[in-house]
Amino acid sequence: MELTNSVNIPPRPALLMALQREMALQEPNIKKVSQLINRDVAITGNLISMANSAMFNLRKKLTSVEDTVLLIGLNHCSALVTGLLTKRILANGKMMMPRFWDVSEKRAWGMTYLAKQLRISSVGAAHNFGLFCDIGIPLMMGSFPNYLETLHLANQMETDQFTQLENRRHRINHALVGAMLTEHWGIDGDIVSAIKHHHTHHVLQDQTFSEPVRKLLAMHFVVEKAIQEYRNVPAAEWEIIGADASRILNLSEDDVVVFSEIFRNQFGGARHH
Numbered sequence: 001m002e003l004t005n006s007v008n009i010p011p012r013p014a015l016l017m018a019l020q021r022e023m024a025l026q027e028p029n030i031k032k033v034s035q036l037i038n039r040d041v042a043i044t045g046n047l048i049s050m051a052n053s054a055m056f057n058l059r060k061k062l063t064s065v066e067d068t069v070l071l072i073g074l075n076h077c078s079a080l081v082t083g084l085l086t087k088r089i090l091a092n093g094k095m096m097m098p099r100f101w102d103v104s105e106k107r108a109w110g111m112t113y114l115a116k117q118l119r120i121s122s123v124g125a126a127h128n129f130g131l132f133c134d135i136g137i138p139l140m141m142g143s144f145p146n147y148l149e150t151l152h153l154a155n156q157m158e159t160d161q162f163t164q165l166e167n168r169r170h171r172i173n174h175a176l177v178g179a180m181l182t183e184h185w186g187i188d189g190d191i192v193s194a195i196k197h198h199h200t201h202h203v204l205q206d207q208t209f210s211e212p213v214r215k216l217l218a219m220h221f222v223v224e225k226a227i228q229e230y231r232n233v234p235a236a237e238w239e240i241i242g243a244d245a246s247r248i249l250n251l252s253e254d255d256v257v258v259f260s261e262i263f264r265n266q267f268g269g270a271r272h273h
Helices: 002-006 014-023 030-038 041-051 065-072 074-090 098-118 123-132 136-143 147-154 159-170 174-184 189-196 201-205 211-230 236-249 253-270
Strands: none
Touching: 014 030, 014 074, 030 041, 030 065, 030 074, 041 065, 041 074, 065 074, 074 098, 074 123, 074 136, 098 123, 098 211, 098 253, 123 174, 123 189, 123 211, 136 147, 136 174, 147 159, 159 174, 174 189, 189 211, 201 211, 201 236, 211 236, 211 253, 236 253
16 A cells, blocks of 8 residues: 555546446447547547547548547547546646657557557557556656656666666556556556556466467567667667567568568658647
8 A cells, every 4th residue: 555655646537437438338329429528628629630640641531529439430539538638637747758658659559550450459458558558657757756867777777677676766666557547547457467567578478467468568569669769779678578579469570570660650750740
């Protein structure tokens, strides 16, 4: 309880709760989902703007939430709204970290693209994992005065040592904090587990973890490789885990190269949007 209390976990937004209730039904009602989203003018505008952006590259210009839901799909729309609500709640004060949010959006797009291409995960799950993967970082930034120093130290270390450093300095780490938030917000359990273990390399080989968790993590490592390359940073983690991730996704080395190039091109083109 002491560790949980050391980090401020914001309450689940009312709109998210209402959306989750509707999406949990056997046949969610598109009109009802659209009405729920339309109650929040800012979220409505941002959702339509995002759907019309270069990230989606749609041929038809969308002007309403209902059209957006119909064209993009209920699960993906719900995931986008979840992301917009998260950013609104967390992107302020010390948690206003432009680079963090930029990387999170790129990761969410990459995860969504892979899920569509490989057909091995729901688009909503892939997007939400990509968005929430490192959400513990801004939460820890807002809770620990010396966390910026921790980030600077982490940038000089191997990726898999990041959580160990956080544990030493703060007695908790961003992966655990991210899992706490997503669990508190009622996000799917496989996503919560994947977030909690996204720096735990042995999970990909550990059959005690569910297949959806291992596939989410494998996709994450592919996308993260492209993000590191886009930022001109060595993809050190891929050297350790790449073979396992490729095997789980049934990807060849050439496949990974192609996906990485697609992602880097998209990330570069999205900088102006």
